[in-house]
Amino acid sequence: MTSVRPQENLNPSDIAREQFNIAADLLKLDESMRAILSVPKRQLLVSIPVKMDNGIVKVFEGFRVQYNVARGPAKGGIRYHPDVNLDEVKALAAWMTWKCATVGIPYGGGKGGIRVDPHTMSQGELERMTRRYAVEIAPIIGAHIDIPAPDVYTNEQTMAWIMDTISMMSGGVQLGIVTGKPISLGGSLGRAEATARGCQFTIREACKVLGINLNGARVAVQGFGNAGSIAARLLHEDGAKIIAVSDTKGGIFNPNGFDPAAVLKFKEETGSVVGFKDTDRITNADLLTLDCDILVPAALENQINLDNAHLIKARIVAEAANGPVTPGADRVLFEKGIFDIPDILANAGGVTVSYFEWVQDQYGFFWTDKEVNQYLEKTMVKAFHEVYEKAKQFKVHLRTGAYCLAVERVAEATRVRGIFP
Numbered sequence: 001m002t003s004v005r006p007q008e009n010l011n012p013s014d015i016a017r018e019q020f021n022i023a024a025d026l027l028k029l030d031e032s033m034r035a036i037l038s039v040p041k042r043q044l045l046v047s048i049p050v051k052m053d054n055g056i057v058k059v060f061e062g063f064r065v066q067y068n069v070a071r072g073p074a075k076g077g078i079r080y081h082p083d084v085n086l087d088e089v090k091a092l093a094a095w096m097t098w099k100c101a102t103v104g105i106p107y108g109g110g111k112g113g114i115r116v117d118p119h120t121m122s123q124g125e126l127e128r129m130t131r132r133y134a135v136e137i138a139p140i141i142g143a144h145i146d147i148p149a150p151d152v153y154t155n156e157q158t159m160a161w162i163m164d165t166i167s168m169m170s171g172g173v174q175l176g177i178v179t180g181k182p183i184s185l186g187g188s189l190g191r192a193e194a195t196a197r198g199c200q201f202t203i204r205e206a207c208k209v210l211g212i213n214l215n216g217a218r219v220a221v222q223g224f225g226n227a228g229s230i231a232a233r234l235l236h237e238d239g240a241k242i243i244a245v246s247d248t249k250g251g252i253f254n255p256n257g258f259d260p261a262a263v264l265k266f267k268e269e270t271g272s273v274v275g276f277k278d279t280d281r282i283t284n285a286d287l288l289t290l291d292c293d294i295l296v297p298a299a300l301e302n303q304i305n306l307d308n309a310h311l312i313k314a315r316i317v318a319e320a321a322n323g324p325v326t327p328g329a330d331r332v333l334f335e336k337g338i339f340d341i342p343d344i345l346a347n348a349g350g351v352t353v354s355y356f357e358w359v360q361d362q363y364g365f366f367w368t369d370k371e372v373n374q375y376l377e378k379t380m381v382k383a384f385h386e387v388y389e390k391a392k393q394f395k396v397h398l399r400t401g402a403y404c405l406a407v408e409r410v411a412e413a414t415r416v417r418g419i420f421p
Contacts, residue, residue: 008328010092010302018327020094023403026394029418033411040090041108042066046136050129053122060129064137066111066146067093070413073144074110075100075351077151077180078133078158080126084113095322096351099344101406103383103402107356110146112137116151119294130158134165141166143176149354150180175361179354184379191350196230197373198349199320201295202341202378203235205274206316209388210339213241218255218292220314222246223299224263224273227320227347231296232260240294244287245273252286289313297324297368304329312338313318319343321323323400334397343397344406345387353378 008014017038024034028115048060063086066074077095089111097109108160117384118126140146159178160300163185167174175186183189190197206213219240221232232242241257249272252263258279266276274281288295288308295314298304301323304312309332310323317333317340319325325333325340333340353376367375391401 008306008326010305010326011087012301012323013063013087014324015327016091016094019399020098021402022327022400023344023407025353026396026400026404027148027408029407029411033414035067036414037407037410040065040067040093041069042140043090044087044137044140045086046133047127048132048136049124052125052134055151060116060133062133062136064113064140064146064148064392065089065093065110066140067109067111067147068410069096069108069416070410071101072106072108073142074146075107075354076110076112076407077149078112078114078154078162080116080154080158081152082115082119086113089113095344097410098403098406099351100355101409102344102387102402103348103352103379104320104386105352105379106115106354107147107351110148113151114146126158129363130161131165134162135169138166138268141177142264147176147354147358148178149351151388154243155220156180156182156187175364176358179357179361181357182266184277186361188353188372189358189367189369190376191357192226192266193230194207194353194372194376195232195320195347196234197228198352198376198380199227199296199318199341199346200238201349201377202346202384203296203316203318203380204238204340205384205388206318206341210315212293212315214256216241216326217294218243218257218295219296220244220287220288220290221260221296221298221320222251222303222324223321224267225295225298228296229260229264229267231298231318231320235263235294235296236260237245241348242289243292244282246282246284246287247273248300250274250286251282252276253282253287253290281354282302294318297321300324302326304333306332309333310336312336315339316343319346322347324359330397330399340398341384342402345383345398345402347379348383352376 064264092111100107181187291312298320306328309329
């Protein structure tokens with residue numbers, strides 16, 4: 001008789017709340033503090049009228065949520081996607097709060113977005129929409145209030161438009177209003193690789209803890225975008241054997257490994273990793289369950305869930321994506337003895353170097369690539385071991401360990417600041 005697996009609630013806001021509540025219970029948070037930390041501080045919904053190239057005005061819906069600012073200004077990306085909604089943005093803002101607290105940088109958490117398919121718009125339409133969105137959220141953003149950054153389908157050009165719009169409105173150049181900017185406008189060296197490099201640093205530490213030799217370790221990477229492709233290259237440089245990668249069109253596998261830089265060049269020429277020489281085609285689902293040492297989910301959320309968690313064979317899962325493992329899957333992986341490095345730690349390199357960019361902008365003094373990477377490694381290694389110790393203290397998996405560390409830090413900042421007035 002076939003057993004029926006329970007249905008999971010995959011609503012991002014509900015997942016974020018569940019993860020917080022698990023940590024709050026372990027920390028024995030009092031009801032007053034739990035009430036403060038379980039809801040966003042501020043939610044802004046805006047209408048964005050845009051004159052399209054054909055002369056017709058379309059109105060788009062935009063969001064900006066500041067979840068918590070007890071430890072510093074809100075920090076978080078802006079995404080352009082047809083499925084953006086308030087629940088998603090609230091969850092992402094909460095995750096940014098805990099992510100910043102996990103790695104110990106002095107930020108709170110925020111997130112923003114516009115419900116739009118950017119692929120259907122011209123560059124001029126995107127610029128006009130971005131600038132109007134910047135005007136609409138201008139009352140609640142600022143270098144010491146809320147600092148946006150790129151996210152899904154936004155980039156350094158998007159940030160340049162926002163920076164310029166706010167600068168024109170204020171009458172002075174506002175370099176620190178956003179991060180993820182072009183180098184020519186106060187961006188930081190090392191930012192493009194930061195998410196993947198931070199993931200690499202946490203994988204190195206996990207290998208040391210588990211006694212795994214990274215040189216020769218078999219690695220599978222789901223998602224071959226910015227984070228996934230760079231993570232594959234960096235791990236390959238560490239001597240790891242990249243045996244599988246995938247993108248939206250499918251995946252490739254070779255048990256003997258391949259050069260991810262050559263795969264990236266092939267993808268740029270053909271539009272996909274599929275068809276790379278001397279590899280077998282596999283699905284994204286197949287990739288997750290391969291026999292490997294390290295699995296890097298760097299694609300979409302909820303990829304490892306109750307339907308497939310029992311099939312995962314990797315010894316280490318390093319979450320380069322946001323939310324790739326569901327709470328139900330967390331429990332399964334922990335019971336199987338799989339070492340899962342959670343997203344709020346594994347992919348925190350991006351926001352860490354965003355913080356470095358902000359610091360450089362405040363002082364007008366910029367660092368070399370080497371300096372950025374040294375500071376990033378120091379931050380990520382320290383955070384990894386703090387999370388690991390917290391997980392051992394409560395006898396839980398690393399995600400709950402990270403949440404306990406983060407919630408404890410935000411709660412303490414909230415307690416010391418008190419309630420105004």
